[in-house]
Structures are given as C-alpha cells and as structure tokens.
Amino acid sequence: MDQPNSDDSPFKEGLSWQAHRGPVLSMVISSYGDIWSGSEGGIIKVWPWESVEKSLSLSPEEKHMAALLVERSAIDLRSLVTVNGVCNISSSDVKCLLSDHVRAKVWAAGSLSFSLWDARSRELLKVYNVEGQIESRVDISSVQDQSTEDDLNVKFVSKSKKEKSQGSSFLQRSRNAIMGAADAVRRVATKGAFVEDSKKTEAVVLAADGMIWSGCSSGLLVQWDGNGNRLQDFHHHRCAVLCLCAHGSRIWVGYVSGMVQALDLDGNLLAGWVAHNGPVIKMAVGNDYMFSLANHGGIRGWNLTSPGPIDNILRPELAEKEYSYTSQENLRVLVGTWNVGQGRASQEALATWLGSTVSDVGIVVVGLQEVEMGAGFLAMSAAKETVGLEGSSVGQWWQDAIGKALNEGSTFERVGSRQLAALLIAIWVRKSIRTHVGDLDVGAVACGIGRAIGNKGGVGLRLRVFDRIMCFTNCHFAAHLEAVNRRNADFNHIFRTMVFTKSSNLLTNSAAGVSSSAQMLRGANAAQINPDEGKPELAEADLVIFCGDFNYRLFGISYDEARDFVSQRCFDWLREKDQLRAEMKAGKVFQGMREAIIRFPPTYKFERGKPGLGGYDSGEKKRIPAWCDRVLYRDNRATPSTECSLQCPVVASIIQYEACMEVTESDHKPVRCKFNVEIAHVDRSVRRQEFGKVFQCNEKIKSLLQEFRYIPETIVSTSQIVLQNQDTYSLRISSRSREDKLFFQINCGGQSTVKEDEQQSEYRPRGSFGFPRWLEVTPAAGIIKPDQAAEILIRHEEFNKLEDTVDGIPQSWWCEDTRDKEVILLINVTASRSTEARTHKVHVRHSFSANAVRTTSKSSSRRSQGGGSSHHRSALRHVGSGSEMMTDNESFRGPR
DSSP, rough: OOOOOOOOSSSSSOOOOOOSSSSSSEEOOOOOOOOEEEGGGOOOOEEEHHHHHHHHHHGGGGGGHHHHHHHHHEHHHHHHHTTTTSSSSSOOOOOEEEETTTTTEEEOOOEEEEEEEEETTTTEEEEETTSSSSSSSSOHHHHHHHHHHHHHHHHHHHHHHHHHHOOOOOOHHHHHHHHHHHHHHHHHHHHHHHHHHHGOOEEEEEOTSSEEEEEEESSOOOOOOTTTTTEEEOOOOSEEEEEEEEEEEEEEETTTSSSSEEETTTOOOOEEEOOOOEEEEEEEEEEEEEEEEESOOOOOEETTOOOOOHHHHHHHHHOOOOHHHEEEEEEEEEEEEEEOOTOOOHHHHHHHGGGGGGGGGSSEEEEOSSOOOHEEEHHHHHHHEEEEEEEHHHHHHHHHHHHTTTTTTTEEEEEEEEEEEEEEEEEEEEEEGGGGEEEEEEEEEEEEEGTTTTSSSEEEEEEEEEEEEEEEEEEOOOTTTTTHHHHHHHHHHHHHHHHOOOTTTOOOOHHHHHHHHOOOOOOHHHHHHSOOOOOOOOGSSSSEEEEEEEOOOSSSHHHHHHHHHHHHHOHHHHTTTBBBHHHHHHHHTTTTBBBOOOSSOBBBBBBBBOSSSSGGGSSSSOOOOOOOOOEEESSOSSSOOOOOSSSSSEEEEEEEEEEOOOOSSSSSSOEEEEEEEEEEEEOOHHHHHHHHHHHOOOOHHHHHHHHTTOOOOOSSSSEEEEEEESSSEEEEEOOOOOOOOEEEEEEEEEEEEEOOOOOOOOOOOOGGGGGOOOOEESSSSSOTTTTTTTEEEEEOOOOGGGGGETEEEEEETSOSSOOOOOOOOOEEEEEEEOOOEEEEEEEEOOOOOOGOOOOOOOOHHHHIIIIIIIHHHHHHHOOOOOOOOSSSSSOOOOOO
16 A cells, blocks of 8 residues: 555545565455465465554554564465475465354365364464365365376377277377377366366355355355354356355345346345346445445345345335336347358458348357368367367358358447357357347357267357347257257257357456366366256247258158259148158157248258259258258247347347358358347336335335345343353353344454453444454354344453463463453344344453463463364253254254
C-alpha cells in the first residue's frame, strides 16, 4: 500500500509489509487472530497476532520498525515440516485456506490435497488427498509425468515394431496408428493429470454444524468431518464448483455455469436456479440475503428463506403481471452443413451457399465435415484433444473464407468455433444483436474408432440468445448403406454425452476469476466425469438444431431407379425409401425432433467438378444417391399449435430448406436451412420494479419477514468466569425454543489488562475476534436443538514455551505478559433463516500466579500443549437427555 500524500487523508495506512514474493492466492485469520496466507508453490506463512498488535501500537517515532518486526515474526510452515529435504506437504498452489473455529484448526487446500493444522500450536496434524487417503508425501507429480511419458513411448515404439514385423499394408498400418493413438489417449486420461483435473478442489466452506464442504471442478461436492475424514459425496450439477457459502441451516453452491444451488446440512438439494449469465465466483451473506457475484461484475441478492413461503407469495402475484414485463423477439437463423471432402471452396461457391441468403439473418452457424483427414492427422488430433489444444490451420482457413463471404467485420462478428479432427462448427452473429448473444460454450464427442477418434462424431456450440439457451450440433455418423444401427448409436451417444464447457479459442472475453481447470474440462474427460445419468445437457436447451452428414441412405431401391426418380423430381416417392425418415418414425433416432419436407435432390454422391444431376457417381461402385446432408431441430413446443410465451419461450419454424446443386467442389452438395425463431423473454428492469412493489406492499410478506427475524430466547449459565492454573469451566447455553434450531458462535470481543489497583485498562479488540493464546473455547460454534442445551468448555491453557521464559517469566515481547487479563466472550445466537443475532457477554478472568508458570522440560511442555488440548476437546459430554455436542469425532447435526 502506498503512503498517503497528506496527513489530512481520510484513510491512512495502519501497517504494511512484504508478505510473499509471488502471488498470494488465499488468506484467513485463525481462531487466535493469527494471519495465515497461502501462495504458489505450496507456501504457507503465519504472522502471529501478537506481533501485528505490537507493531500497530508503536509510537510514531518507532513506526519505521513496524514492518520489519512483522516480517521477522513470519513463520514459514513449509520449512517446519521439511525433514532431510523431503517436505510432508504438497508443492501445489494453496488455493484455499479455511479457519475451523469450532475446533481451532486451519485447513489448507491445494488442487489435489489437503493439509490440516492446529491453529494454536501451528503443528501439522494430517496430510491427505482429495479421496481422503492419508499421504506421507504428496509431491509426486513429476514422477507421474515421467510414468505417463514412458507409457506413451512404449506404446508407440511397440506399435512401430509390430507394424514392421508384420509387413502390413498401408491401410492396416494407418488403422494400427489410429488405434494406438486412441489407446494412448485413454491411458493418459486414466493415469495422467487430465482426469485428475476433474477432482481439483476449487472452494471450501465451514457449515454451521461443523462439517467442512469442498467443491470440485467436476461439480462434485464432498462433506468432511473436522478431522479430515471424507464422509459423503454429492453431485447435483455437472459444471465446476467455483464458490461455496454457508449460513444457518443452508449451504449455497455457485457454479461456472451461472447456476446457484441451495442445500441443507445433510447435502439434500433444496433448490437450484440460474443466478447469472456468467460464472458465479463469490457469495456472501448479510442483512437476511445471500449475495452472488458473477465474473462479469453483476451482483444479485437472494432471500435466505428461498425457496420458501415468501416465494410462494411472490410467484403468483408476479405471474398476474407477466404481460407487463414480457417481450417477444423475432430472429432469423441460418444453418449450413457441407461435407467438403478434404477440399477447399472458392469464394463464389461460398457466396452462393451462404452469402446470397443472409440479408435478413441474425445468426449464421456453419458445420463442416471432412475438413482434413488421414491417419496421421486423426492420430495427432486425438493427442491434441487430450492436452486441450483445438483446431488446425485448414480449419482456420475455412473460418476465414466463410467470414469473408459473410462480410465479417462490418456486418457479422465471429463469436467462436470448435473443431474435432475433421469436424468443424463455427458461429457468426450480426453486430446489431451482438449485445443480446453471449455465454458461448463448446463441446465435442468422438464416435470414431474406440469412441476416441474424431473422423466420426459431433461438435457443438451452446449460447444464450435473449436469455434463452440454443444448442447447435454438427455431426458425421457412420457410413455405408447397411450401418443404420451404428448411425442411430452415434446420435444417441452424442446426445447423451455432449458436455459444454468454456474453450481456449473462443473469441469472446474469457471468464475473469474462473480457474483454468473449471473452464477447460475437455469433451472426452467430461464424458468420463459425468456418467450417462440424469438429463443430458442438450435436452435442457430451448432450441436444439442438428446438422451434418448423417449418412442415412435410400433403401430398397437400385442405383438406376434412384437416378430415374431424381431426374423426374419424384421426391415424394424417394422420401418413402429414406432410412432416416423410417428410423425416426420407429422412434429409434432424433426423438422429438422435426425436419422440413425435402424438396431438393439427394446431395450424395457426386463427381467433383461435374455440374447438374448428371454428376451423380457413375463409377464402378455406383453409390445410390441419398440425402446424407440434413438439418433437424427441436424447440419448446409440446404440440405444433403451441404459441410463443414465457411458458413456451422458443418457437421455431423453417422458411427455407434447400441444397446448392450448382456448387461442385465436393462429392456432397452444401445444404442450408433458414429458421424463423420467436423468443419470449423477460424485461428484467420492468420485472424488478414489479417485484419491488409486491415485496414492499404485500402484508403477508412483511409479516413473514418479521417472523423470520425472530430469535428464540436463550439462557447462558453465567456472565463471570475466573480461571487459574489450567482451570476448566463448563458454560451452558440453553434454548427456550420448542420448534427452531439455534446456531451459536463465540468470539472474543476484546481483552484488557487488570492493573495492580484492580482497575481494568481499556478493552482492546483482537484480530478477527480471535481468542488469546491462554484461552481455549471448545466448541466455539455449533447448533442447539429445540429445548436443549450446549456445553462449552472454557479452559485456561498456559502456552509459554521453556525457551521463551527465564526464571519462569516470559521474555519474548510477543508472548502474553504476567499481569491478570480479562476478555469478553461474545456469544452470538442466530436463528436458521436470519442474520439477526442476539449477543450474550461473558467476562473471563485469567488470574495469573507466577508459581503457575510451568518450567518443565521441553518435551513435557510440548506434550501438554498438544495432548492437553486434545484431551479436553474429546472429553465433551452431553448435558441432559437431549443435548448434542460437537467434538472431534461427533458434530452437531440437525434432525434427520
């Protein structure tokens, strides 16, 4: 922090020092007021509150010493747990620090491991991985990397030798190379860091019942007890968890998708809603609201009781005013598909296909197949997918060429793309509606050899248009007349497993504050992370459009018959022989989707450069003409007659469906399909105004808000406690409520020194309301069930070490002095659905006696520090027949 320019500045620097040489990733203040910080490389540093307090109290003449004193007091925990050059904690970045005030511990979370520390003694208690398994040494990433590299070398070398010994044909060698690449991809994904990316810890939080929750980049939620034992896993959403927040009886989860979910303390899903159109990166509770922050800077507030009775009042009243805040937009969308057969098109061909029909179009989506083929390219593409690289120079050429045909830059803006080997999908948006289009995510599913190679498969784009979700998928299914079942299977595999995530090559701004692991889950890995359970992501969209070379052929007809019917333009009869139409009628593929009536000739197979219908394949194989290249869609309508409304927000209809028969650069003809899309959406500003009117004027809501702020009466057994010589006092907090659970948290409101004349000096606050080191409060937070009580152990604990004392008197300036002390404990009691609190004050006096200072041996002193504390925590007992206490082995839980 820079020094203020003037002494009259309204904000003046209190204290600053150089904490780390690299970026600080996390910081927390422990139960004892110490500042803990974590940075890159697994560095964890602690600054004792006593040194910070001493530096803050220096006189103006001594201020130049303040930063130096604090810097010298720093404790590097990593160096303390390094023995013979081997460190017992991971060198991965310390992404999250969590202070467990219930048990006076600190959690340090890396991506794939945790370390658990005693907040009082700063001793390492446990190191374990994300699976909950205890580790003696976590830092093995380099060993894993070498193992993975060796595996890949062995695979490719062994394949090469096998191919040479067998003397296989070129085709067989190509197939072996592809199979080898697919196998290598699977092995790397299994043994390397790629699947581990899905397990990375992104956030941790302490719940009111003392349980610790962590969220992973796969969407997995893990519940831990205070000792780091993994209790339960929950998976309520497929996207990465970015933040967690807890208050009272609820836990909120913020996801990279913009979704927020509310859970109870047992992990049951209470509700979920789309809070933002961008990743939710932070959440906080205050003034009866939970506030969520999106990466684009938007903040929204949600009542702590939601979902609840207030929502049941708001919904019907707002529904009655729906007409006032509902808007309807009409949008034209052009979708083009073309199997380019590894060729390149002229600008004239692209203008004929796309440029001639975009004058009234707002969004253009183009899907290409066979952009680039060959065994070497497909194998390399599979490897690139595994390490998160996308696209090729040929794919970029196609995007640039299409952009030129669309007058990119002045009329349209390219928004993003996704390439999977030979498959490419890209999207352009008219500049006039660009502000209403965003949140583009991409996906890819391979259907080739071993479900790992992208010569067949699908690539997809998902985006938000006027707050409605649209998905576009470009596919290439299995070839050959008889492979109908394989084509059906390809569609079902793509539809069930397509997972959309942020991509590295999007042209929109990347999500600030969102970790790379959260954004970069690749398609193949995501399919492993999210098994085929629940509702597929494609099924959740308002509009889904499939395009591509589906490869469905004409059956029960000869080559000559098909040519005759095409030349006579008898398309009605030919459609009866269409495999795709028959399979859709049987409900085997593209379930619930529609296609416009085909009124153009079959688009496959042609001789390149040969115009007209005479260009159909006349070679030796004489492939039967077929409608391989298609466009199908599904909107929100349950029936064709349903009109557009907030209940059916997207209604699409096809106004143009045709093939460009004059284009001859490929053995397929390009196809285009123009949609008219009606979109009903909410005018948020008007809806907010209506919401405010209902919230302020409805008497039932006012009454409920007052009811939720009510805090039942609690009784604290005493307001004065005197401790001496490691005394322990049992403080009892009793609830008079017969219905509601209460939540309590104990903080230190300040400490004073008692002078010789028995007069107290002014109470001074401690960092983060932390306890002084001579006082142990167990537990410092928890739950009290209705009509029950909690027992809190208040213990005097001498913490001076032998090396800090001379003749039994503490010498170091950061140690507690030998005068009597008194602290004020603030017992804050809240209800489960409100941030209102009732505070009880308890004065705790430490009556010091010089004879009470232990000067035992160093080993016994340390044993007393660690063992004595642990003994008294585990000695917590039930009070009365129904009270439930939090210990290291058992925590407060609500009724099940």
